[in-house]
Amino acid sequence: MPTILGQNQYGKAENRVVKITRDGDTHHIKDLNVSVALSGDMDDVHYSGSNANVLPTDTTKNTVYAFAKEYGIESAEQFGIHLARHFVTSQEPIQRARIRIEEYAWDRIATSDNNSKFIGSDEVNHSFVRKGQELRTTQITFDGENWEVLSGLKNLTVMNSTNSEFWGYVKDRYTTLKEAYDRILCTDVASVWRYNWTNDEDRMPNWDKSYAQAKKHMLEAFAETYSLSLQQTLYQMGSRVINSRSEIDEIRFSLPNNHHFLVDLEPFGLKNDNEVYFAADRPYGLIEATILRDGVEPKIPVDMTNL
Template sequence: MTAQPPHSARPVMLGQNQYGKAENRVVRIVRDGDTHHIKDLNVSVALSGDMDDVHYSGSNASVLPTDTTKNTVFAFAKEHGIESAEQFGIHLARHFVTSQEPIHRARIRIEEYAWERIDTSEANSGFIGAEEVRHSFVRRGQETRLAEITYDGETWQIISGLKDLVVMNSTHSEFWGYVKDKYTTLPEAYDRILATEVSGRWRFNWNGDDQKTPHWEKSYEQVKKHMLQAFAETYSLSLQQTLYQMGARIINHRTEIDEVRFSLPNKHHFLVDLEPFGLKNDNEVYFAADRPYGLIEATILRDGTEPLIPVDLTNL
């Protein structure tokens, strides 16, 4: 029987709740002879279900310890390997929901940090040669890959994404024709730098059918390719226009994806006034302002679908 709060406190009821172990840093090395491969993940587990008793009375009878969830992450890295962040999250979410009766929903959030192999010297340089060194890596600094896997025993929601991807167009960007009032001082721009730090998420239409499981690694690579190509190839009259083209390119080229959401800060670059020094600034020298910044956010959907990605991407 589910414990109830004391009589005097009954008007105060327990709302949505979850628990788990956050930020489990797991590194998996695959040794293919002398050639090694790395998967470097930051895995957070959140579980919810029949958890009233532990809040009302302190009974832990339905509680799987968070330490156990941590151990499961590391054990699964060995038992299942890490083919992709998404697939690893699917294994974990399915396990927690199907193995523990009180747990009705599992959400797995993953950050993936990329590594690339270090180029080595020629074999005759006096050092260990390239053919002998296949185990040295440098952390790739472009972006952090993201994945969120949610499972409630019947339905799946798979969201992939990235953050901290900084991009810039040094031309082919304008901004003019906007509303002006007595507080407007911004001059119109017909040739400006367009730069942003991409935070993006995209939702798969996968329903758990193993016969139709996307190739998660290829999908990520292709989404990033189309995103960057759209950024580079759009003659931009606004960052909003560029954002829409980035999302539309993904939707149009990747049938496994129904929804894309971007949060794009406009990393402003202002021309520096060099006239006091007797110099002409012909769109060559800029001041990069880190704040304040314009923040452009939007969701792009496949026709006929509903938005499910949270509006605030910091909550994903």
């Protein structure tokens, strides 16, 4: 039976690059995990093994490190744009580049004033601790004319210890879950949002500010929503981001419901007044949805929440 080649791409995945910017004695860190995927006129290498149109994946790796020096890393999005533009415009067979980046955040180590002449002082500022919160993500796609920028985060664990209920749901012969009128709501937020910036000549968003604000609005919505369902909370988080950030047209969430069940303490003669819980890691409910600006067509694939 004859066969034909379908969609294909190649590149170098998970290039870890750490860029130290030395501003006198004050240092700044950008710590990225960069994956490059290229596609275009690649039929011959699949059909005959000819590498005439193939830029080695080792070269794409070297480009990541060279660009960290040549352009610096202002933001994950800006760095990805530099890389995508380079691969598409410098190599004729390459017609599309996709750059995926994970960013690992670092905080400065604070020290007491009596040791101020050393770590953490105005004179020396070069000690850091890895941030224990979310992982920042971005995906840059460029086809020679149009850009698509998807940014987001994952592994951001949040909890409301009250102001959450779950009742009035459908019940059948297999339903054993008791209705809850005061429960813990906990989830690991994974989210991707799409910017409406599509052309290199247009004014770009301030990527770092936009990311910080998107995260701020989703956290505020999580904290301020009296939740009757995780779906309701998800919608409020997405709506807050869309309504507050004009540069974002679409946002998608994947929220596992990290169940916390009240422990039965009656066998020990104790009353559990919503104080002691068992945190179950699996199975878990998984709530996923996309929130869009009115009139905008969805473009984020449903499987793209974890870049």
